[in-house]
Amino acid sequence: MRLRDDALVAGKPWLEVANVLRPTMTIYSPTGKNTGAAVVVFPGGGYRILAIDLEGTEVCDWLTSIGVTCVLLKYRVPGSGPHWDPVRNKRVIPKVHTALQDAQRTVGLLRHHAAEWRIDPNKIGVLGFSAGGHLVAAISTHPKRIYKPVDAADNESCRPDFAVSLYPGHMSANYEHDLSRLNPSIVVNSQTPPTLLLHAQDDPVDPVEFSLLYYAALKKAKVPVEMHLFAGGKHAFGLRPTALPITQWPSLLETWLGTIGVVAKEP
Numbered sequence: 001m002r003l004r005d006d007a008l009v010a011g012k013p014w015l016e017v018a019n020v021l022r023p024t025m026t027i028y029s030p031t032g033k034n035t036g037a038a039v040v041v042f043p044g045g046g047y048r049i050l051a052i053d054l055e056g057t058e059v060c061d062w063l064t065s066i067g068v069t070c071v072l073l074k075y076r077v078p079g080s081g082p083h084w085d086p087v088r089n090k091r092v093i094p095k096v097h098t099a100l101q102d103a104q105r106t107v108g109l110l111r112h113h114a115a116e117w118r119i120d121p122n123k124i125g126v127l128g129f130s131a132g133g134h135l136v137a138a139i140s141t142h143p144k145r146i147y148k149p150v151d152a153a154d155n156e157s158c159r160p161d162f163a164v165s166l167y168p169g170h171m172s173a174n175y176e177h178d179l180s181r182l183n184p185s186i187v188v189n190s191q192t193p194p195t196l197l198l199h200a201q202d203d204p205v206d207p208v209e210f211s212l213l214y215y216a217a218l219k220k221a222k223v224p225v226e227m228h229l230f231a232g233g234k235h236a237f238g239l240r241p242t243a244l245p246i247t248q249w250p251s252l253l254e255t256w257l258g259t260i261g262v263v264a265k266e267p
Helices: 053-065 098-112 131-140 209-220 245-259
Strands: 002-009 012-018 024-028 038-042 049-051 069-074 083-085 090-092 124-129 162-166 173-176 195-200 225-230
Touching: 012 053, 024 053, 038 053, 038 098, 038 131, 049 053, 053 069, 053 124, 069 098, 098 124, 098 131, 124 131, 131 162, 162 245, 195 209, 195 245, 209 225, 225 245
Parallel strands: 038 069, 038 124, 124 162, 162 195, 195 225
Antiparallel strands: 002 012, 012 049, 024 069, 083 090
């Protein structure tokens, strides 16, 4: 774990976790009321590292404050999904998307232990940033496991009931070289869960077209989808508020969770 004080976000450093060989899931229970909803959080980091607090624990602290169980997934890195290899100076797509395996396993475990962990098995969602946002799309469009079952938890559905993808990466056919077509590994159909998308139009890392492509595919498949685009915000702002309107996205998410019936609407 390394403190990144060389790239401050909202004036604060953030924690980087690298070389995760064994995935872990950490459960954060609601601090007050329990809505029964649960969200698995996928931190970003380019499938190389994990921004474990900026796009992980800080998000869980907020979710638990609104009555949602948060599950922080420390999925395997590096090289566990499509990524830029700085050594070979090229984009690499691994033969096995091990981060997706970790995500599918986590959702299955949540459903298997839903009663024990006070979770509604029909209100389990996923939320991710950047590479984690791509992982949200991957698990949303891969209802069948990409690994052999190991126990009873793998008999449960690994399809999330809802999905939230913030400034997702790797969503086009060929990254920034072809922004006209959706990544062919992401096959949207009517069974893809309701999705919320959020992106800054000045994102220098993952262009806004990534969300636009996914939105168009979801809409075409008649999947309930809501998208929020903002003029400013750039990349990797996480949950930390600034003067930019985009950092108020948690209130948009909370409202959306009410509109899709995951949590009770505010009177």
